[in-house]
Structure formats: C-alpha cells, structure tokens
Amino acid sequence: MVDLIIKNARIIDGTGAPWYRGDVAVEDGEIVCVGLLKGVDAKEVVDAQDQYLCPGFIDMHTHSDQTIFSYPLAESRVFQGITTEITGNCGISLAPVNPEKADLLEKYTSHPVREWQSVGEYLDVLEKHEISVNTGVLVGHGAIRIAVMGFSDKKATEEEIRKMQALTRESMECGAFGISTGLIYPPGCYSDTEELIAIVGEVKPYGGYYATHMRDEKSRVVESVEESLRIARETGVPLHVSHHKVSYKPDWHTSCRKTIALMEEARREGIDVTADQYPYNASATNLSVNLPTWAFEGGVEKLLERLRDPEIRTQLEENTNASHEGRWDTIYVSCLKTEENAWMQGKSIVEIAETLGKDNYASVLIDIVLAEDNEVDEICFGMCEEDVEYIMTKEFVMTGSDGSAMSLDFPGKPHPRNFGTFVRTLSHYCRDRGLFSLERAVQRQSALPAARLGLSDRGLIKSGMKADLVLFDFEKLEDLPDYQEAQRACSGISRVYVNGILTVIDGTHTGAKAGMILRKEKNNNCIRV
Structure with missing residues (x-):
C-alpha cells in the first residue's frame, strides 16, 4: 500500500513532452509509480478531475535567507507552487561569517549572523528551524569579501585573494551549489574582473556554477554580459545571468537583442550559459x-x-x-x-x-x-514589456522570482514577484499571450533549473523522484498579487506537495514544514539531505 495516489490527472512531466493522462503514486516522499494504476491500494486517493499535475517549481533566484527564519511557512513561495528555492543570490549570503566583521554583514543584511560562521553551520541551523520549502544556497562573493576585507573599496591583495579562495572552497565543501556576485552592490562593486576570475574558478572542481547580478543592467548591460562571459571562459565555470533585463529606456528594444545574441554565440562556442528572469517590468531592491x-x-x-x-x-x-x-x-x-x-x-x-x-x-x-x-x-x-517577452522566449532562460519567503500579512507593499512570479508566467505569458506551450512553461520552471543545479531527484515526474508536485486548474490560474496588494495567494493552484506532504490546498497552508536542506556534493550531482 502506498501513501498517496493522485489519479485522473493530465501529467506534465517536466521534460517538455506533451501532457498525458495518468496517475501518480507516492510513498515515503518519493514518486514510486506513474501510469494508469489499477489495483494499487493507497492510504489516500486524490481525484485530480482532469487538472494538470506537474513537478514542483524550482526558484533559481531568491533572497529567502533573509526572511525564512521569520516566515518558515513561506506562504509567498508555496502558494504559487514553488517547492524548492536557491538563496544566497546577488553576492550576499548569510555565511561565511568572520566574527570580527559580523557586525558589517548583520547591518548589511538586517539579519543576525552570529549563530554560525561557515555555510555548513548556517545550513545546520536552518535545518533545525524547519521550513516549508526545500532550500539550497549559493555562497555570496560579497559575504566572502566582507569576511576578508570588510567594505574596503581597495583592490584585493594576493593574500586577500588567497583568503577569499579558501573561504570559497570551504563553502563548496559545505554543500553550496555555486557562487554569486552582486556587482552593483558594495562590496562586490569594488572588485575587478581579475579578482572575480580568481575566486569564481574555485567552484569548478565541485561542479558549481557562477550566478551574477551583473555590474550594470542599464546603459552598460552589453559590456556587463561580455565581462560575465569572460569570467566563464577563463574559469570554465558555468555562467548563470541573474534576472536578465535592460533597465535603460533609451536602449529598450535593442540592448537585449545584443545581450541575448552574445549568450547564444557563447553557447554555440561551448560555454554553458543560462539565465533567469522574473515576468514583470519593475525591479526591487534597497x-x-x-x-x-x-x-x-x-x-x-x-x-x-x-x-x-x-x-x-x-x-x-x-x-x-x-x-x-x-x-x-x-x-x-x-x-x-x-x-x-x-x-x-x-x-x-x-x-x-x-x-x-x-x-x-x-x-x-x-x-x-x-x-x-x-x-x-x-x-x-525600468523595463519594457517587449524586452521582457523577448528574453522570456529563449530556451536557456528559466523563471526566477528574485523574491523572498513572506506571509500574507507581511508589512508594506512588496513587489508582487514575491507572491506571483510562477503563476504569472503560466497564466499571462503562456495561456493569455501564447509565448510558449504549457509543457515548455513548466519545463523552464522545473526541469531546466534542476539541470542547472545538478538536482538528480527533482524537477521531473517519474519514478524515483522526490514527490514535489503541483496540481492546478490551468483555466483558473491567475496571478492575483499586484503592486498595491501583493500579499495574496494566486488562484487556480489546487494542491502543492513538498516531499510528498500536502502543504497547500486551495490557497490554504496546511501548516506542514516538509522542506529539506539541499547540499551539493563534490564531483557529482548527488544531493544529500
């Protein structure tokens, strides 16, 4: 007897293949069988009533490390179908921590960091906290630079480079998936390309990747892509361009064609470059x-x-x-x-x-x-809709919210991307605008990010995969969060399972905290939990 069977579903398996009708059986948090299941007993049977069932969404770009301790239910995440997220983006992670400079990192992130020093210790603390989403981390170059140099705007010395390289290796040994930079933010903006090449190169032996909030997304966005590609070429580390966009009105409709062309040419040369994007024409930051x-x-x-x-x-x-x-x-x-x-x-x-x-x-x-x-x-x-759509249609671009874990009573007027990114992509750009098929839309939110991360057990519906699942009514999907009231659940998401545990049902959180801490191991794609 299995724990759960979801029957009569239109299964979108994440590969991009056409949907098909079938059933999915779950036991001990894993998918154990997919097909037309006859004569299989289950503790619970859910009739999908011909709704779509797809892999849980993987958010490549989040900042939940700064909010998840306060909002462990992560309603802004799971209510839009996100079951896995990657934190530590834009160069700022909550580890590593140099106790002598901890106050600098705390003030910068508005988060206490004295309970840990290494990335591994941070993940251990987070694991004990219990959260509703699976979480992996990138180590932030900015955090590394703060630990070694504080907020100095000076060029790093050879000794400082060696120390930053050592912290990078230590962080990868602890299970980070790669390294990120935030080159418009201090202290990352004080680093030169040579420093970045020296430090980014340290993640290569671990199978990590380089995620970058580039040095400029306005009038110098083309030069910024060129710098990012140079780092990838010289280090051999896969490149991932974060929240790709053009935020400079005089260059709308032109610069994004140039940046995409550069990435496509790089891919033809054999450089592994991908990007993520949120489906809005407004950004958000400090x-x-x-x-x-x-x-x-x-x-x-x-x-x-x-x-x-x-x-x-x-x-x-x-x-x-x-x-x-x-x-x-x-x-x-x-x-x-x-x-x-x-x-x-x-x-x-x-x-x-x-x-x-x-x-x-x-x-x-x-x-x-x-x-x-x-x-x-x-x-x-700062962006135009035509550029948003142009970037979105590229086969190497996946969805990333650039959002955080929040509750429905989170204060202020946060960006709706925190609550609506993944549903907006499906409802507005896939269904209403017809930019791509539903199968392709799901793939860019599940299997594509899983491949970038090297996750061998998530991102697809097939036997042996973790049971991260989203059941939705495609016609009823709506991204209800907006700029005046972002703190709302999207409509059309019927059920969300995290590691086989029902976490969301019809816009209501069950209280489950079934999220796992994901750690990347050296030299292979296995993930230990």
Missing part, C-alpha cells in the same frame, strides 16, 4: 542603491555617517540628482520599518516630495534612508 557606490565604503554605518555630513550630503545630492534626471517618478518606496513613514509605501519619490513640499528628490531619498536606518526598499519601473 532604496539606497540609488546613491553612488563610493558612499558605502566602510559599510552601512559609514554610509549613514556620510549622509549626516552636510558637505558630503550636498555632493551626494548633486551626483544623485544628475544621474537620476527624469527617473524619479519611476522609483517607489515599497517597504520600510517605521510607522511614522508608513504613508510613503506605494508612493513614488516624486509623490512623496510633493506631499512634503520639496523639489530636491535626492534629498528626499536621503532623508528616508536616514529615517529608516537604511532598512527601506524600492520598486522601480
């Missing part, structure tokens, strides 16, 4: 990212000190106003921590300035950053 990178030298506290210095502040205002001319009405405050400024959430910098009776937009931004102690996020409308 509001202070709009300030010049030199202001962050020394860390967040040094940034705040500079913002309080009248002379330096004047220089920052001038620089920022000049670089953001014509863009202030695209930048919205999304989440902040004080009740006093809660009214700003969901409003643009221009709207906030008008309410305050001010016209110096950079000054308004700096005031907000200071009042919130830099714990304030933005949403920025």
